Amino acid sequence: MNGTIRVGNLFGIPFYIHPSWFLVLGLVTWSYSSGLAAQFPQLSAGLALLLGLMTALMLFASVVAHELGHSFVAIGQGIDVKSITLFIFGGLASLEKESKTPGEAFWVAIAGPLVSLLLCGIVTAIGVTTAASGPLAAILGVLASVNLALALFNLIPGLPLDGGNILKALVWKITGNPYKGVTFASRVGQIFGWVAILSGVLPLVLFGNFGNFWNLLIGFFLLQNAGNAAQFARVQRKTHRFDSRRCSNS
Numbered sequence: 001m002n003g004t005i006r007v008g009n010l011f012g013i014p015f016y017i018h019p020s021w022f023l024v025l026g027l028v029t030w031s032y033s034s035g036l037a038a039q040f041p042q043l044s045a046g047l048a049l050l051l052g053l054m055t056a057l058m059l060f061a062s063v064v065a066h067e068l069g070h071s072f073v074a075i076g077q078g079i080d081v082k083s084i085t086l087f088i089f090g091g092l093a094s095l096e097k098e099s100k101t102p103g104e105a106f107w108v109a110i111a112g113p114l115v116s117l118l119l120c121g122i123v124t125a126i127g128v129t130t131a132a133s134g135p136l137a138a139i140l141g142v143l144a145s146v147n148l149a150l151a152l153f154n155l156i157p158g159l160p161l162d163g164g165n166i167l168k169a170l171v172w173k174i175t176g177n178p179y180k181g182v183t184f185a186s187r188v189g190q191i192f193g194w195v196a197i198l199s200g201v202l203p204l205v206l207f208g209n210f211g212n213f214w215n216l217l218i219g220f221f222l223l224q225n226a227g228n229a230a231q232f233a234r235v236q237r238k239t240h241r242f243d244s245r246r247c248s249n250s
């Protein structure tokens, strides 16, 4: 990703932040602190802002934990993790190469959503066992639902999402061909991309409603990256064919 800023290492993995992330941090902080201030009028404006910022940072820590989930499983398979990046749509763990088998690819893909589900469970358990109330309970509630949403959204079965990688591994397993897996899962990803775009465009065109504008952005992101995945598969297949042809000629 262009223009990312390196902020350090996480367990030896280079950690980057894209400038677009700061915009999201600002928006999320503002949204949470105004939400808390409205819900708990006894909070001072400064404290509401601080709690909003803390919630936003914990939310991003949840995203990083999700990416670390993918990364640790990949590292366990001998795959190098080149970087973890936070950007406007969330996080991205960049792996050096594909898993060797569909089973291994499946575990890399599902590890992130499993971490998010686990965090949702832990946060919910903390809320219940400590009988938290007031702003703390509200913050725990937000964290639990954000982690649940992270797991469920990423399980949508189209590339570039985790669910797409799971679908890819499945098709790969059935057909024995990793490229067929990528091509199929990226087609499905493109369909989800178009659905997201339409769900943003139709209310806008029909009712002048900007409510689903975010869907439009997500849709474009999915479409672009699903296309990239398909193109990458085509290039790889070509290279591979070229290599094998060269081998058989020599």
Ligand SMILES: [Zn+2]
Residues within 6 Å of the ligand: 066, 067, 070, 112, 113, 154, 162
């Ligand atoms: Zn993921």
